[in-house]
Amino acid sequence: MQTIDRSLTCVRGTWIHHRSAGIGSTVLLLHQSPQHSGRLLPLIAALTDDARVVAPDMPGYGLSDGLPGEPRIEDFAATLAIWLEQLHIRPSIIFGVHTGALVALELALLIEPAHIVLDGLPLFDSDERADLAAHYFQDLAPQPDGSHLQRLWQRSYDQFRFFPWYAKDRPLLGRGNPDPAIVQSIIDDVILSAGECWKGYRAALAYPHAATRIADVRADTTLLYRPHDPLYDHRHRLPALPSRFEVTTEGDPLQHLQRAIGSLEPAQG
Numbered sequence: 001m002q003t004i005d006r007s008l009t010c011v012r013g014t015w016i017h018h019r020s021a022g023i024g025s026t027v028l029l030l031h032q033s034p035q036h037s038g039r040l041l042p043l044i045a046a047l048t049d050d051a052r053v054v055a056p057d058m059p060g061y062g063l064s065d066g067l068p069g070e071p072r073i074e075d076f077a078a079t080l081a082i083w084l085e086q087l088h089i090r091p092s093i094i095f096g097v098h099t100g101a102l103v104a105l106e107l108a109l110l111i112e113p114a115h116i117v118l119d120g121l122p123l124f125d126s127d128e129r130a131d132l133a134a135h136y137f138q139d140l141a142p143q144p145d146g147s148h149l150q151r152l153w154q155r156s157y158d159q160f161r162f163f164p165w166y167a168k169d170r171p172l173l174g175r176g177n178p179d180p181a182i183v184q185s186i187i188d189d190v191i192l193s194a195g196e197c198w199k200g201y202r203a204a205l206a207y208p209h210a211a212t213r214i215a216d217v218r219a220d221t222t223l224l225y226r227p228h229d230p231l232y233d234h235r236h237r238l239p240a241l242p243s244r245f246e247v248t249t250e251g252d253p254l255q256h257l258q259r260a261i262g263s264l265e266p267a268q269g
Contacts, residue, residue: 002048004041008063011083017063018056022048025264027257028084028091028113029055030100032120033200034189036062046254050261054089056080058103060196061189071199073099073207077106084111093260094219095253098122098231099204108217115260117222119253120229121214122204123237129205135166136205137198140190149187156186163230172230211239220263222256223247 004021019037021044029040037044037055044053059079060066067075080103084091090111096104097119108116124132138155140148159165160178190197214221225235227249235247248256 014065016083020054022052024051025092026052027093030096032098034197066196073102073203076103081110099200115220117256119224120231123234156183221245
């Protein structure tokens with residue numbers, strides 16, 4: 001495995017941290033909330049023999065500063081577009097998962113890569129957005145007895161068993177009880193975000209344009225909905241799409257990214 005470099009770049013007063021490795025055509029990886037680029041290390045390592053891989057911590061997550069106010073998905077994408085321009089990076093392929101898939105969609109409309117791979121593109125309807133906005137976000141203000149941490153643990157545990165986490169009548173079939181170490185990793189990510197955690201989620205819920213914007217993407221596009229993804233059924237909400245779009249429930253991100261890399265002209269990067 002090649003060495004993975006880490007850097008900080010200031011974008012209009014916001015410091016963005018990223019990881020990068022490899023040479024060749026550039027693949028940009030965008031994580032889901034509340035994770036950071038460190039959660040993509042296995043994917044980075046698997047791709048570096050075939051491509052240059054760049055993975056930022058989205059603003060407000062990992063070691064990146066948050067954006068002011070209540071940023072929109074468009075604000076996350078615009079910030080990353082400026083960041084890429086400052087670093088003279090032109091991705092041939094953009095990958096995003098969940099919230100990262102929405103940002104990848106908007107970013108693709110700005111910079112026009114050759115290919116995008118979207119893992120679990122959210123397509124919530126208006127009733128779901130209202131319900132999630134009302135119930136999804138916990139108050140994590142520190143309490144003298146530490147009860148906020150107990151609530152965070154239970155929420156993080158339950159999100160593997162139900163979707164949404166508070167909907168005890170909607171179990172995620174086939175999941176079982178999560179490994180406590182994985183639950184702890186989610187809590188670590190939330191704490192690392194230092195109060196910025198919910199901004200990415202709120203931006204995703206306030207973004208109703210995915211179903212209409214997706215058809216505007218000129219890139220070859222893979223829309224992956226994996227069977228155990230809570231958003232698996234969202235594939236049925238996609239509009240009719242041109243032939244350059246593939247909607248699939250098979251494979252994993254690595255397989256689809258490797259195929260996208262293989263489809264590029266040697267000169268692209």
